[in-house]
Amino acid sequence: MKVAIIGAGMAGIGTMRYYIDHVEVPFELYIYDTKRDAGVGYPFGPDDKALLLNQRLRKMTLAPWDDKEEYIKYLERKRPESLEKEFISRAEFGEYTNDVFNQYIEDPRVTFIPEIVSDITVDGDSFTLHIEDRQEVFDVVHLCIGQLPQTDFYDLKGTDAxxxxxxxxxxxxxxxxxxxxxxxxxxxxxxxxxxxxxxxxxxxxxxxxxxxxxxxPFIRGSEADITITKDSWMQEQETPSISHFMEAIEDELNALGIDFNLVYELNDMSVEESLKWQLQNIETMGKIETVVTTLTVTLRKLWNQYPQHDREYFMKELKSLIMQLEGPFPxxxxxxxxxxxxxxxxxxxxxxxxxxxxxxxxxxxxxxxxxxxxxxxATGPNMNGEHLADTNNASGLVKQLIDRRIFTRDELGGILVTYPEFSVISQAHGVLSRMKLYGNLISSTHVINSGVNLILSQIPQTIDTMLESIKNKK
Ligand SMILES: Cc1cc2nc3c(=O)[nH]c(=O)nc-3n(C[C@H](O)[C@H](O)[C@H](O)COP(=O)(O)OP(=O)(O)OC[C@H]3O[C@@H](n4cnc5c(N)ncnc54)[C@H](O)[C@@H]3O)c2cc1C
CATH class of the missing domain: 3.50.50.60 (FAD/NAD(P)-binding domain)
Structure with missing residues (x-):
């Protein structure tokens, strides 16, 4: 089996190592990215130390399925002084991801190609990758291409300043x-x-x-040890609805003596007032964030069962608020x-x-x-490929794949994939069960997947189910 991984950032490294550590069928694996970005992706390359991880360093790992403490062990060996900090710079985290990348490409089944894939064509069960003036044929493609550039909302592209x-x-x-x-x-x-x-x-x-x-975004509160019970209640409801998610949050917080309206009140204050209030109530913030983050895990599981009008409502009215709590800062x-x-x-x-x-x-x-x-x-990644403020390694390929009707735009933003297999849904070819897409571009299906751990969490399942179905087909 010939496997291509396009993109050697977080999802690409995770996919590569899952093959090497867990896949038993014989494979040859080719991983593509530029020399500069391979091993670190967009956010974790060498840069100013002021740019911090938004997660506590103890929560970060590139192998959430094998060893949640891998990064801590790495730091114990390489930089024990960093363990005294709660948050470290993204560039420091990138040193670890780059070391993991370099270690895994040593495997004889892996070839790292330091080039950009500009196009893909589909022919039955095989995929032809276009790289510069060459073409390579594969049985399986994992698109780990990260995010599109930001949007040019105000037509400023080309202005020097x-x-x-x-x-x-x-x-x-x-x-x-x-x-x-x-x-x-x-x-x-x-x-x-x-x-x-x-x-x-x-x-x-x-x-x-x-x-x-x-x-x-809100401030990351102190870690809260809370037992959540409403997640199973959400799953037991006969007709899934986003209103259950909001109700569950409100009930869990009420039980802790916190009114969820507080977050709306904070958003109505000036930034200064809001920050000062949060700094003085860091435990309350921690409780709210823990409740929301835990229940969002269930939201994510149920997401694809919710009616479309509910999903649209969530994207328009609630997503930003939940993101404020899901992606807080130190x-x-x-x-x-x-x-x-x-x-x-x-x-x-x-x-x-x-x-x-x-x-x-x-x-x-x-x-x-x-x-x-x-x-x-600093408007965040573009989700539909239109009105881009810039180009990046992904933008040309995404444009081509949309044009070839391999990628289908999701009306909620991003690209359509099946859940939980993350197979690309193509208008021209149907469901492409051997072409997987991960990361920000599928965040309307794998909803609010805004962190390394979350993006990586689904990789084992997508690979295992795909290999199982290939085996059954034979
Ligand atoms: C500024 C910023 C800060 C962040 N901070 C955190 C944080 O602190 N903690 C956290 O958990 N998450 C953070 N995130 C979220 C982060 O995006 C993800 O956690 C993670 O980097 C996404 O992994 P990825 O593999 O999808 O994308 P990336 O890691 O960006 O990797 C995508 C790779 O694909 C390559 N690529 C794209 N197109 C092609 C092509 N056509 N051919 C070859 N290669 C290609 C790119 O060059 C890139 O290296 C941050 C995101 C941003 C933007």
Missing amino acids: FISTPFPINAYKDQLLRSDSVGIIGSSLTAIDIMMFLYTNQYNGKILAASRSGVL METAEKLVEMIEKNQLLFVSHLSDIEYRDTFILRDDKSTYNTELLVN
């Missing part, structure tokens, strides 16, 4: 630190990364953080943000309605206009 993709941030260090004012559009973890980079590098200019919602970061707000260096603008460039960027909300010299795009 617009940073459309801010990583590696060190590439923009001089430009950022030299400018008098930096605008950041978006309120995601990427936006916080930029703020922390500026803080750590003692930037003195003004920072304007502008977005439509004007809210940040307390130390919040303290630094408060410090910057208090010295009037950092200003948050909500209801951002328009941006134009006339020698400086002019940002408008419903009341005022603001100017910044430089503007950083």
Whole structure:
């Protein structure tokens, strides 16, 4: 069996090592990526140390199915001093993932091809990969291509002072630190990364953080040891509905003496007030996050049974709020943000309605206009392949596969796959059970899969069921 893995970031490394450690049928495995990105993917390459993991380091691993403590053991051997920290830099985590990658490509069944796959054609049960001017035929393809670039919401592509993709941030260090004012559009973890980079590098200019919602992810609260019971109640309901998910959250929190409306109230406060409240109530935040994260595991399982109108409602009205709680950021970061707000260096603008460039960027909300010299795009990954602010290794391939009707756009965002097999659903070829897609592009099926552990968690099951069906077919 000839297997291709396209992309050697987190999902690609996880897939490769699952084959090597667990698959017994004979295989030859080819893994594709650029030399620069292989082993680290988009977020974990060498970069400024201010960019932190958003998970506690003790929770990170590249082998969630085998050894949840693999990373801790790695640090004990290589960098014991890092174990004293709760959160470490993403680049440090990348050293571990890169070491794992280098170790596994030594296996004689593996060939690493340091090139980009630009197109794929399907012919019956086989797949032809197009690489530069060559073509290679495979029996199985795992698309581990990460995320698309961000969106160009305000038609700013091509403007010199617009940073459309801010990583590696060190590439923009001089430009950022030299400018008098930096605008950041978006309120995601990427936006916080930029703020922390500026803080750590003692930037003195003004920072304007502008977005439509004007809210940040929540602060990661202290770890809470809570027994959740409503997850089985959610699964027992005869007619699955998102309302059960919300009801379960509210009930679990009520039992802990917490009203879930609190999170809406926090979002109505100014960023400064909200951060200060959270910093003083870090245990409450930990409880809310634990309840939501635990029940989201059940939501994820039931997701594909919910009616479409429910799923649309969730995507439009609830997803951002759940993401605020699912992807929180460290307390130390919040303290630094408060410090910057208090010295009037950092200003948050909500209801951002328009941006134009006339020698400086002019940002408008419903009341005022603001100017910044430089503007950083931190709006998060594009989900439909349209109006991209940039290109990346995935964007050309995704465009081709949509054009070939191998990829079908999911109307909730991203690309359609089956659940839980993650087989690509093609309009031209039907369900492609030997073509798997992982990661951000399937986050409307594998809902809120925004972390290494979650993305990797499904890999064993997708490979095992595929191999089982190939065996049965024979
Ligand atoms: C800025 C940022 C910070 C994050 N921080 C965290 C965190 O702290 N903790 C956490 O758990 N998660 C974090 N995440 C989520 C993170 O995206 C995932 O956890 C993880 O990196 C996704 O793995 P992946 O394999 O899908 O994508 P990646 O790890 O990005 O890997 C995709 C790879 O595919 C390659 N590729 C794409 N197209 C092609 C092609 N055509 N041919 C060959 N190769 C190709 C790319 O070059 C890339 O190396 C963060 C995400 C971002 C964007």
